[in-house]
Amino acid sequence: MSKRIVHYINQFFAGIGGEEKADHKPEKRDGVVGPGMGLQKELGDAAQIVGTVICGDSYFNENLESCSATVLDMIKSYNPDIVVVGPGFNAGRYGMACGTVAKLVDENLGLPVVGGLYEENPGLEIYKRYGFFVHTANNAGGMRTAVPDMAKIVKKLAAGEEVTEGYVQKGLRVNYFAKDRGSKRAVDMLLKKIGGQEFETEYPMPAFDRVLPQPAVKDITKARIALVSSGGPVPKGNPDHIESSSASKYGKYSLKDITDFTAENGETAHGGYDPVYANLDLDRVLPVDVIKEMVAAGEIGSLHDYWYSTVGNGTAVSNAKKFANAIAQDLKADNVDCVILTST
Amino acid sequence: MRLEVGNIFIKDVQFGAATEVKSGVLYVNKDELAKIAGSDDRIKSVEVFLARPGESVRIIPVKDVVEPRVKVEGPGGVFPGFMTGVDQVGSGKTHVLKGAAVVTTGKIVGFQEGIIDMSGTGAEYTPFSATQNVVVKVEPIDSLKQHEHEVVVRLAGFRAANYLGQAGKDVKPDEVQAYETKPLLEQVAEFPKLPKVVYVYMLQTQGLLHNTYYYGVNVSEIVPTFMYPTEVMDGAIVSGNCVSACDKNPTYVHENSPVIADLYAQHGKTINFLGCVITNENVTLMDKERSSSQTAKLVHFLGADAAIISEEGFGNPDADLVMNCNKIENLGIKTVLITDEYAGQDGVSQSLADSTPLGNACVTAGNANQVVTLPKMDTVIGYPEVANVIAGGWNGSLKADGSIVTEIQVITGATNELGFHTLTAKTV
Numbered sequence: 173m174s175k176r177i178v179h180y181i182n183q184f185f186a187g188i189g190g191e192e193k194a195d196h197k198p199e200k201r202d203g204v205v206g207p208g209m210g211l212q213k214e215l216g217d218a219a220q221i222v223g224t225v226i227c228g229d230s231y232f233n234e235n236l237e238s239c240s241a242t243v244l245d246m247i248k249s250y251n252p253d254i255v256v257v258g259p260g261f262n263a264g265r266y267g268m269a270c271g272t273v274a275k276l277v278d279e280n281l282g283l284p285v286v287g288g289l290y291e292e293n294p295g296l297e298i299y300k301r302y303g304f305f306v307h308t309a310n311n312a313g314g315m316r317t318a319v320p321d322m323a324k325i326v327k328k329l330a331a332g333e334e335v336t337e338g339y340v341q342k343g344l345r346v347n348y349f350a351k352d353r354g355s356k357r358a359v360d361m362l363l364k365k366i367g368g369q370e371f372e373t374e375y376p377m378p379a380f381d382r383v384l385p386q387p388a389v390k391d392i393t394k395a396r397i398a399l400v401s402s403g404g405p406v407p408k409g410n411p412d413h414i415e416s417s418s419a420s421k422y423g424k425y426s427l428k429d430i431t432d433f434t435a436e437n438g439e440t441a442h443g444g445y446d447p448v449y450a451n452l453d454l455d456r457v458l459p460v461d462v463i464k465e466m467v468a469a470g471e472i473g474s475l476h477d478y479w480y481s482t483v484g485n486g487t488a489v490s491n492a493k494k495f496a497n498a499i500a501q502d503l504k505a506d507n508v509d510c511v512i513l514t515s516t
Numbered sequence: 517m518r519l520e521v522g523n524i525f526i527k528d529v530q531f532g533a534a535t536e537v538k539s540g541v542l543y544v545n546k547d548e549l550a551k552i553a554g555s556d557d558r559i560k561s562v563e564v565f566l567a568r569p570g571e572s573v574r575i576i577p578v579k580d581v582v583e584p585r586v587k588v589e590g591p592g593g594v595f596p597g598f599m600t601g602v603d604q605v606g607s608g609k610t611h612v613l614k615g616a617a618v619v620t621t622g623k624i625v626g627f628q629e630g631i632i633d634m635s636g637t638g639a640e641y642t643p644f645s646a647t648q649n650v651v652v653k654v655e656p657i658d659s660l661k662q663h664e665h666e667v668v669v670r671l672a673g674f675r676a677a678n679y680l681g682q683a684g685k686d687v688k689p690d691e692v693q694a695y696e697t698k699p700l701l702e703q704v705a706e707f708p709k710l711p712k713v714v715y716v717y718m719l720q721t722q723g724l725l726h727n728t729y730y731y732g733v734n735v736s737e738i739v740p741t742f743m744y745p746t747e748v749m750d751g752a753i754v755s756g757n758c759v760s761a762c763d764k765n766p767t768y769v770h771e772n773s774p775v776i777a778d779l780y781a782q783h784g785k786t787i788n789f790l791g792c793v794i795t796n797e798n799v800t801l802m803d804k805e806r807s808s809s810q811t812a813k814l815v816h817f818l819g820a821d822a823a824i825i826s827e828e829g830f831g832n833p834d835a836d837l838v839m840n841c842n843k844i845e846n847l848g849i850k851t852v853l854i855t856d857e858y859a860g861q862d863g864v865s866q867s868l869a870d871s872t873p874l875g876n877a878c879v880t881a882g883n884a885n886q887v888v889t890l891p892k893m894d895t896v897i898g899y900p901e902v903a904n905v906i907a908g909g910w911n912g913s914l915k916a917d918g919s920i921v922t923e924i925q926v927i928t929g930a931t932n933e934l935g936f937h938t939l940t941a942k943t944v
Contacts, residue, residue, distance in 0.1 A: 344944050355775040374880045
């Protein structure tokens with residue numbers, strides 16, 4: 173029996189309309205719609221697209237929670253073996269929707285997902301781990317290559333074969349038992365390395381972004397200082413709702429009216445350590461009390477008017493870089509000489 | 517230094533009236549073994565069990581695994597510094613009860629120790645599901661402090677192994693293998709055209725319950741030194757640690773040190789194996805800098821063209837691994853590293869706590885955070901409830917039906933970084 177496929181597409185590719193119809197609510201239709209026709213042709217008898225789920229891009233992204241539940245139910249109703257999303261090319265909101273559907277299916281149904289996105293589509297970086305995404309061109313002109321590329325993977329999955337190439341790596345480390353034990357593999361690799369032959373490392377080491385410290389400040393009594401922290405120090409109530417883990421944002425808060433943190437005016441948003449002592453006295457994470465005393469005593473030049481805070485706990489390096497760039501621009505504009513950067 | 521290792525293949529283990537090897541079967545006098553293993557006034561009781569491959573048996577918590585060996589000819593004895601004085605070992609003749617192992621268990625020392633399952637999913641992940649295991653359950657006297665408890669159990673394991681090893685003293689081995697590394701200048705002259713290889717053997721020494729010993733000396737106290745590869749075959753290095761049991765080296769693995777075995781397999785053919793530099797993994801930056809500098813100096817001094825560097829443990833020791841790699845590569849010596857990974861249960865995170873672009877040849881023993889379900893076993897030797905507290909488990913790991921849901925981190929030897937097992941990882 174051929175495998176059952178459900179295809180997720182947006183309102184544009186379903187032929188419902190463009191931006192003016194981006195608020196289209198989720199619907200399901202039996203059989204193929206839009207690009208599903210081409211896909212079915214490529215698949216032949218290997219697999220059958222039994223249903224198509226359609227949703228407007230704006231509607232999906234603006235009603236994430238309710239829409240996720242509805243779309244998942246619609247997909248489930250067809251009892252699929254494999255789910256296909258897109259291709260979404262470089263459409264930002266469509267890419268995010270395709271990625272979200274991949275995540276929903278992977279986490280809730282445990283089924284394989286196949287999709288196609290342009291390499292710079294933000295949905296790809298965020299959601300690639302949840303499915304087999306092929307690289308596509310940046311616009312629908314690339315449909316002719318995207319569909320066969322996606323079909324190739326669907327066919328492999330339908331045949332129960334392992335998919336090892338033709339998709340963007342998910343970035344997941346997966347265990348398996350090798351033929352030889354580790355020591356033998358190490359000796360074999362060493363022989364190749366000695367002989368100048370090609371060898372393949374089993375773990376490509378991550379490239380850490382190492383930052384050389386700046387030269388020491390010459391005269392601290394004239395320097396302008398700023399306070400930045402990844403320990404999550406925020407005004408009481410966490411007004412920007414910075415996440416306790418995997419932060420998606422940072423906050424910028426005025427130091428004007430604070431000379432000392434207390435249990436009434438500050439807390440930490442960080443979920444990765446025991447918050448009790450930080451919440452009693454946030455100076456333990458961000459030393460505002462001491463800095464203010466030093467400014468008053470003329471021991472340091474001056475203080476930047478704001479502090480910047482995010483949560484380092486589980487936060488992706490890509491997000492941290494983004495925050496740092498924005499914060500650094502701010503500090504430069506205010507002629508800050510040095511920063512006290514606290515973590516936890 | 518030349519050592520002949522005579523392997524006596526053990527196909528089965530049974531209790532018997534006398535401890536002896538007959539037709540490949542190791543017979544164990546249970547009471548005598550218990551008495552000898554328990555001859556320490558800090559021990560309250562010793563019980564002995566057998567666990568064979570394929571049986572529905574779980575051993576938890578596992579402290580150490582030791583291979584029974586006996587010195588037949590030549591100076592010294594097995595486990596110098598603990599059992600037999602401190603004569604130089606690694607030459608002469610040694611007999612091995614190949615296929616047999618002593619496994620120590622008992623009340624948990626801390627949050628450490630591992631699991632060995634003799635069948636089911638867990639058995640695939642531990643090399644010690646394939647050995648005929650004599651399990652020695654040691655209970656210390658009340659009020660014994662943790663560090664002393666560890667010493668007591670460690671020594672009981674060595675006494676048990678040496679007692680069993682004696683049974684092989686007069687048995688004709690099924691196979692004899694000779695290993696030889698000569699003094700440096702002679703060794704270099706013997707195979708002048710082959711690339712010269714040194715093994716950098718990193719040993720876990722992060723403090724209490726995290727130590728390793730060389731001739732009885734805590735390796736945290738040594739500066740890196742040269743070791744003839746055959747020394748380990750007489751038990752010169754022994755384990756004093758098993759926290760996160762997947763990537764700590766039981767004494768058995770040192771006795772059968774796999775990189776040494778596989779380098780010897782190429783010795784005189786494709787490489788000239790000059791010997792080992794043993795080094796530690798202490799916690800302070802100054803210690804790390806000193807040990808890695810001394811290690812690189814020694815490797816260079818020995819004239820190595822290339823080196824294999826194996827790690828023990830993870831996290832903090834990743835820094836030692838990277839320092840050793842950088843300093844040795846910067847001397848123009850090619851390296852291959854052996855490590856394991858902590859990429860998270862979902863496999864998404866970066867696997868090491870430190871990194872270097874010079875570490876471009878890396879063997880991985882797998883992701884220790886992988887979650888597995890270990891099925892219920894009919895017999896549990898030890899204390900199943902510690903599954904909830906040992907590193908890699910969590911409160912609730914032990915299910916009501918006796919199964920255990922846990923990271924493979926708890927499984928003894930699963931991601932061994934001397935390369936003793938076949939588990940590895942890839943990016944998908």
